[in-house]
Amino acid sequence: MKIAIIGGGSVGLLCAYYLSLDHDVTVVTRRQEQAAAIQSEGIRLYKGGEEFSADCSADTRINSDFDLLVVTVKQHQLQSVFPSLERIRKTNILFLQNGMGHIHNLKDWHVGHSIYVGIVEHGAVRKSDTAVDHTGLGAIKWSAFDAESDRLNILFQHNHSDFPICYETDWYRLLTGKLIVNACINPLTALLQVKNGDLLTTPAYLAFMKLVFQEACRILRLENEEEAWERVQAVCRLTKENRSSMLVDVIEGRQTEADAIIGYLLKEASLHGIDAVHLAFLYGSIKALERNTNKVF
């Protein structure tokens, strides 16, 4: 099966390594330099102190040869990928972005491709243009967004036990389930500059997170609030020593995923006339922090 991975970040390299064990994989990168390195060296994966490697093709362009494209670039980089995807023949495309900002784009994107969306629950850190550290074993969960699900089910048979690929029936439930966790944990840890576990151990922070949670729940119309709140707290506990991706982005002066995570919620709140006072404040503060870190202010 011919698969293209769009994006050579941590998730892109992780997917490329594991999928190349069963499929013919090409990594499509923005930089020629990275494509050349992957083409000549393949991809290395570190896991539990061991090193593994896999051969991979690489390119800087997307062509029409693939049975499946896996889009792993961040949500704010999607706009530069869409035009290329509109030029190729109809195929299967799986979007693996954090947050749900891309959902508003995909709803308006009528191109005839079979579209799937998914979430990544692995921990992965890119070490170089060709190497990735698989720091946390998890899963990829996917669902049909605008497609027949059985087509991709066939593609994803026989995958590696450290890289399970799980089908879920309801894309909205799948994505909102992760979004509510990210919306609660990421902006707060980024603004307070604390580890995930500190949101549980400082009572005022936990109470503030609950206010954010309630706002996000109303916007997403989640069915089982109590279960979702338990899950938010469970993730804080399980990742208590971790710095959230948004905190790391802020520290390293990178653009955060505030638009993908909070931006989506604010847009939905505005569409349905729902109050989002805490989320609007968090969004404004994270955006100010991005400007400040980048010395534009």
Added chain:
Amino acid sequence: MKIAIIGGGSVGLLCAYYLSLDHDVTVVTRRQEQAAAIQSEGIRLYKGGEEFSADCSADTRINSDFDLLVVTVKQHQLQSVFPSLERIRKTNILFLQNGMGHIHNLKDWHVGHSIYVGIVEHGAVRKSDTAVDHTGLGAIKWSAFDAESDRLNILFQHNHSDFPICYETDWYRLLTGKLIVNACINPLTALLQVKNGDLLTTPAYLAFMKLVFQEACRILRLENEEEAWERVQAVCRLTKENRSSMLVDVIEGRQTEADAIIGYLLKEASLHGIDAVHLAFLYGSIKALERNTNKVF
């Protein structure tokens, strides 16, 4: 009358200029360099495009010669001033700090001085070690904290029309009236990096500020909430183009007055078992911003 102004910042230089028109004023500075400059050049004041000057003494030590000391250093610098004040003979001391963090200190400070507290409603920007720009005409309002008020009333007769000094009967009412305004405007503008007026024009920010206001009101046991909320909004309107002092401190990488303003409220909340979820979050976020700006994190 012999008056010492402790601190050569914007408020110190402003007080020194105006009080020296009627009194024998000495500015006490931390740096020898600034004391020498004031001693030789006097103080220049800019106002409405004009320049004024006044002769002033200066020193780096506080001695026992003064009828009144006006302490103008910031609240977080007070700890280095207290020991000197404990060594001199009993006199009148007026504390002009922002916020109320120093109130907890003063309550435990039993030294026999006649203690007064006040607020500064002037706009002033220090231009150099000896020059200050009087950017906004206002008033100094003061009240007896642990003293007979009539003693200072006599000292403050005959002052300049651009520098009114007004007596208020209730120090708690005076200080909390300013604190509630600072607590609402300063942390929010610093985190969102917006001008004061933007807190009114963005509905979600106004609603968030209201939540902060309600928390602070409960902690301070303010009598007339509605009037106080009107005043907060009036200050936002009147200073709509201004950047709050906390925002400027954050931008310039200085320590903010978060302890003096929010720290006092959190301590009071904790003493009386009152929830302060929003204030605790704002405090944590401002402190993180201070660390971040100072590159300690």
